[in-house]
Amino acid sequence: MSDKAEAVSFLQRPNEKGVSVYSHLTDVLATILASNPADALGAFEALSAKVKSSSFDPAAVTVPPPPPTTAPEVPDSGWLERDAALLKPGSEDEADGQIPPSLLDDARLLDAAGASLSPEETYRAHLSLCALQRTAKLQSVRFFGKILGTAADYYVAEARRAEPPEPPEASEPSATPAEEYGSGCNALSYFVTPELGGTWEELPSVTPEAIVAASRTRKFFTGSLDADICCFPPFPGTERHYLRAQLARIAHGTTLCPSHKYALSPEGAVEPADPEAEGALPPPTSSQLCEPASRHKNMGILAIGRCTNLPSPEEADADAPPPQLEPEKPALLPIEASDWALVGPAALGGGAAVVWSRSLRWPGAIAVSEAKEGRYANLYLGYGHPVAAGPMRPSPPPPIEGDDPTAEPVEAEDMPLDDENAAVREAAEAALRAGAEE
């Protein structure tokens, strides 16, 4: 009996995990009886290993860190206060002659196209534009869109001023003079801000060399207007000039309007079309209601970086042939069908339908039009670059200048000894006099 008791107590001795031979055998037998395998003896070792590995081992358990209990704090850099100040209901008085921004109406067209900001952000943008119009006394202002940057984004507003701003100080004259404010590339002003509750900053007028340089440069915007553009050939200006040049290229390349809405005045300005004037396009028939906006609203930019060619110099040589000028692209030219992808129509309710065109040259530019009431809208939401024609090939630096190989080396004459001695004597006498005066 004592042998049996000793044997049982030996078998019941637990190891460091609390498992003994006795308890393990009990578990294995219980598993066999519960699972009833076909070949219990053949599967005995496997079952025993399985029971061993499934035993609870307190040392092997690592408790994962508890999840955060409170929501993370939103970094508050004053954004909340500025936003609350923007959204406060204020006086909505409009000055005479000012056309209020139409963003809230356009947002309905743009949302049907899937190209608009969220309703809250649209409303915030509308209030911000109204505030801008009041402070800067703008005749009309339009939400141009958003340029995405690496550190911050730019919200862009396109505005028409009642009076031109003061011209900047005269900088050094350049080869191609810029267009005057109110014409060509400088017909409209552009304001940018990194946040809608902050202050809008007006971008300077664009120069032709900035436009030419911008068509060679391809850099992400960083979100700070004074940042340098590091590229070769060097860009003449900071990020604000690069941004203004890209905005000019986007606006003059992707702002569309429906065909029958505007007409060119005799001076070349775009004005609302008079339906009774001769030569006016008839209003759209029902089959044409799904026609997209198909005319450029602004003039096209030429290769020299202006919308208009330079006036020819007055003193022209009678024998010299006239310079080859690129033909100007007036406003209201029809679009190139290969540059735009037409999508739609989508129902808008009330028998109206929206069609929209997406630019294939400037990804992010959308033109939406609804023909029944003749409404249209344009928006740009993107990084601010056109589609790359191919992989970027930065230009190499210019070759190092060498000596002129045709010039013969010329020996320089040394200074005569008397002159050299005279110079040394003068310097010594001047030092002597200075020492005597002290």
Added chain:
Amino acid sequence: MDVDDLELLATVGAGVSLAHRSAMQSSLPLLRRNYKLSAVRAWGKLSGRTGDYLIASGIRSSWSEDKIFFFCADGVSWAQLPVLSDDESAACAAITGGLEGDIAHVLQGELREEHLLVYMVQQIESDAAVAPTGALVLHPSGGAVPNPAFAGTPEAGGWVALGRRKPLDPLRSASENRADFLMPAEDTLPKGGLVSRVDPATGATILRSLVWPGFFAFSKGARYGYFYCGDGAKNADVALMLS
């Protein structure tokens, strides 16, 4: 991402029209039921020359690989995209033009637009797809499953790339290996190719990829997802464009 979260990305321009959003609210759950998937997510919108494609991804057992993709043009009737063989992948890699907009368009020989479409989707998915750190855990079957204890990462917390697995470290415990099995997304070259910012209006952290312009991921509390809205082209000049 979920169709309901799409408005969080409207601020960066990844938008889907109202008609498509409403259609996807019912067509994606139908797709999930018909194909018996764990989940179906709106993946993105690829633009062709004459039309757009909406893409949805179906998750079977793993949330990081082995997904099936569907496309449609109207948001209602979805069709499954084919699985590419190696030859077809190599042929698609050699094509330089973009999408045409018509799914039956023949590119060359046997290669059609649907092959190019699924090739682009798979490239973006393997290269750019991200999730917040800690959102996924490794299942013993080898796939990734959502972590039920995930309650959001603080803004300094990073992102992990779904397409790149970490080699299992035998010196770490099994539970640590299960929780941390994907490479951090910041290891993407070039440095600065991923930009992560908090949108103060919604409180969501939005990650945008400069290598695949049009790819955006968001993380707000326990909700996260990603969406691609572009033409499927990789920005190979990104290193030259960063200052």
